Amino acid sequence: MDQLLTLLKENARLSVSELAAMAAMSEEDVKSKIAAYEKDGTIRGYQALINEELADKNAVTAFIEVKVTPKAERGFDELANTIMGFDGVESVYLMSGSFDLAVTLSGTDYKEIALFVARRLSTLDGVVSTSTHFLLKKYKDRGVYMDTEIDERGLIAP
Amino acid sequence: MMDYDKLISKKCFEMKPSGIRRFFDMANAREGVISLGVGEPDFQTPWNVRQAAISSLERGKTKYTANSGMAELKTAIADKIQKDLGVTYDPSQVIVTVGGSEGIDIAIRSIVDPGDEVLVVEPCFVCYSPIVSLSGGVPVPLETKAENDFKLTADLLREKITDRTKMLILPFPNNPTGAVMDRKDLEEIAAVLEGTDILVLSDEIYSALTYGGEHTSIIQIGDMAERTILVNGFSKAYSMTGWRLGYVAAPAPLIKQMLKIHQYAIMCSPTVSQYAAVEAITACDKDVEKMRTEYDQRRRWLVKALNGIGLDCFEPRGAFYVFPSIKRTGLSSEEFCERLLNEYDVAVVPGNAFGDSGEGFIRISYAYSLKHIMTAVERINDFITHI
Numbered sequence: 130m131d132q133l134l135t136l137l138k139e140n141a142r143l144s145v146s147e148l149a150a151m152a153a154m155s156e157e158d159v160k161s162k163i164a165a166y167e168k169d170g171t172i173r174g175y176q177a178l179i180n181e182e183l184a185d186k187n188a189v190t191a192f193i194e195v196k197v198t199p200k201a202e203r204g205f206d207e208l209a210n211t212i213m214g215f216d217g218v219e220s221v222y223l224m225s226g227s228f229d230l231a232v233t234l235s236g237t238d239y240k241e242i243a244l245f246v247a248r249r250l251s252t253l254d255g256v257v258s259t260s261t262h263f264l265l266k267k268y269k270d271r272g273v274y275m276d277t278e279i280d281e282r283g284l285i286a287p
Numbered sequence: 288m289m290d291y292d293k294l295i296s297k298k299c300f301e302m303k304p305s306g307i308r309r310f311f312d313m314a315n316a317r318e319g320v321i322s323l324g325v326g327e328p329d330f331q332t333p334w335n336v337r338q339a340a341i342s343s344l345e346r347g348k349t350k351y352t353a354n355s356g357m358a359e360l361k362t363a364i365a366d367k368i369q370k371d372l373g374v375t376y377d378p379s380q381v382i383v384t385v386g387g388s389e390g391i392d393i394a395i396r397s398i399v400d401p402g403d404e405v406l407v408v409e410p411c412f413v414c415y416s417p418i419v420s421l422s423g424g425v426p427v428p429l430e431t432k433a434e435n436d437f438k439l440t441a442d443l444l445r446e447k448i449t450d451r452t453k454m455l456i457l458p459f460p461n462n463p464t465g466a467v468m469d470r471k472d473l474e475e476i477a478a479v480l481e482g483t484d485i486l487v488l489s490d491e492i493y494s495a496l497t498y499g500g501e502h503t504s505i506i507q508i509g510d511m512a513e514r515t516i517l518v519n520g521f522s523k524a525y526s527m528t529g530w531r532l533g534y535v536a537a538p539a540p541l542i543k544q545m546l547k548i549h550q551y552a553i554m555c556s557p558t559v560s561q562y563a564a565v566e567a568i569t570a571c572d573k574d575v576e577k578m579r580t581e582y583d584q585r586r587r588w589l590v591k592a593l594n595g596i597g598l599d600c601f602e603p604r605g606a607f608y609v610f611p612s613i614k615r616t617g618l619s620s621e622e623f624c625e626r627l628l629n630e631y632d633v634a635v636v637p638g639n640a641f642g643d644s645g646e647g648f649i650r651i652s653y654a655y656s657l658k659h660i661m662t663a664v665e666r667i668n669d670f671i672t673h674i
């Protein structure tokens with residue numbers, strides 16, 4: 130991956146001049162490259178990585194495995210499209226293996242998620258079965274440890 | 288009551304504790320200090336290395352190894368030197384030591400007699416001169432200058448050579464300046480040494496952390512390997528400081544002598560660390576590259592930021608330190624660091640802790656996350672604007 134993308138992936142808040150220094154590029158090049166990435170959709174957005182356990186104690190996240198019957202013309206896309214339109218659906222992936230779509234859903238409580246699966250997801254045309262897993266604890270997300278790591282080094286050393 | 292001071296060996300008694308020690312105590316006495324003051328990597332030891340150590344323990348590998356180290360590791364080290372530098376050592380020309388530190392110790396102690404002069408490139412890591420003195424040798428500083436990018440020049444070397452000169456300690460990439468010696472620089476040094484009986488102790492512990500070009504060693508120049516004791520280790524390259532593992536590679540007759548000291552003082556390096564080191568040296572090139580890339584990004588950010596806030600620094604091309612000048616503040620290195628610590632809670636190391644020629648500079652380590660570095664630099668900026 131391009132060094133600029135690696136840097137942004139790690140810290141999207143780096144300024145243009147910081148990125149330029151770190152990637153050994155001119156500021157102009159950094160700006161135009163980012164603009165190009167945004168335009169062609171390589172960069173889809175910038176988000177903070179939040180430890181929900183601290184931000185919202187009640188928040189619930191579920192991973193739902195969905196088995197579906199693909200449609201003749203549009204394969205899995207049609208159903209994926211329908212599912213990702215619902216509020217609270219954070220991600221929809223097409224998977225290889227024993228199920229087809231992996232859906233991540235966040236909600237304010239367990240009941241909200243249970244109702245979503247029962248009323249909205251299972252009833253969709255083409256959904257064969259679902260299996261819902263609730264997230265209990267997040268240890269690491271997008272390469273970042275959720276517990277603050279303690280620096281065990283001394284303050285000063287030769 | 289016993290008067291212990293009288294009982295201590297004169298040489299030990301006269302040895303000064305490291306200048307860094309006082310700062311360490313001052314920093315530790317405060318709360319909420321953010322530090323850019325350490326000389327060890329912030330990364331964790333690669334997971335596969337830690338697993339190799341665990342697995343060795345599970346398999347009961349808890350005995351002494353051969354004095355000079357496990358054959359498998361010595362072979363891997365010789366292979367690595369061959370691959371990186373193109374110089375051939377037989378595994379029997381390698382001793383696995385307790386860090387580069389022990390390598391430095393046995394190299395100096397096996398060579399230096401009372402009265403021998405040892406040329407020490409300064410500013411430098413703190414251990415060389417005290418060990419030279421402990422052997423009765425006379426450390427002779429070679430003071431490198433910012434205007435020469437802190438490189439050792441042939442002129443400076445020539446000027447300090449006498450008929451008592453026994454050894455040159457060549458520590459590049461350098462702690463604390465981050466300076467490196469390119470092939471051309473080393474060729475000039477080699478030309479001065481040629482035809483003399485001066486040995487070189489080349490401390491290349493930061494060799495894996497060289498930016499914008501490959502590391503060059505003096506052993507690659509002409510027949511310099513014949514007169515060189517190469518010291519390297521696992522602490523910096525693989526982020527393995529606590530494992531205490533390094534090595535020396537040298538001509539067989541020198542190894543034979545160093546091995547005697549190692550044998551009597553150490554017996555052998557820690558077995559569990561040796562198993563970990565085999566994994567590190569054979570399976571971690573990618574991890575090293577990843578860490579190097581990240582250091583390099585921080586380095587570029589930091590050099591730009593420091594120059595931006597008015598602390599001039601030359602571009603360091605190795606290790607993980609920058610060494611900006613603080614002369615324009617009108618403060619001495621110690622005053623600068625003490626006030627920065629006491630007024631802004633940032634710990635950095637005064638340049639004179641690494642030799643008198645470090646006066647007027649401070650050492651800033653970038654073995655920290657960029658976020659941490661940015662916060663610290665903001666505080667340094669605040670400090671400078673309020674001096």
Ligand SMILES: Cc1ncc(COP(=O)(O)O)c(C=O)c1O
Pocket residue numbers: 287326385386387388389412458461462490492519520521522528531532533
């Ligand atoms: C230049 C230099 N040499 C040697 C060492 C010793 O490292 P170790 O004994 O951990 O291998 C250090 C550590 O800071 C260093 O900076």
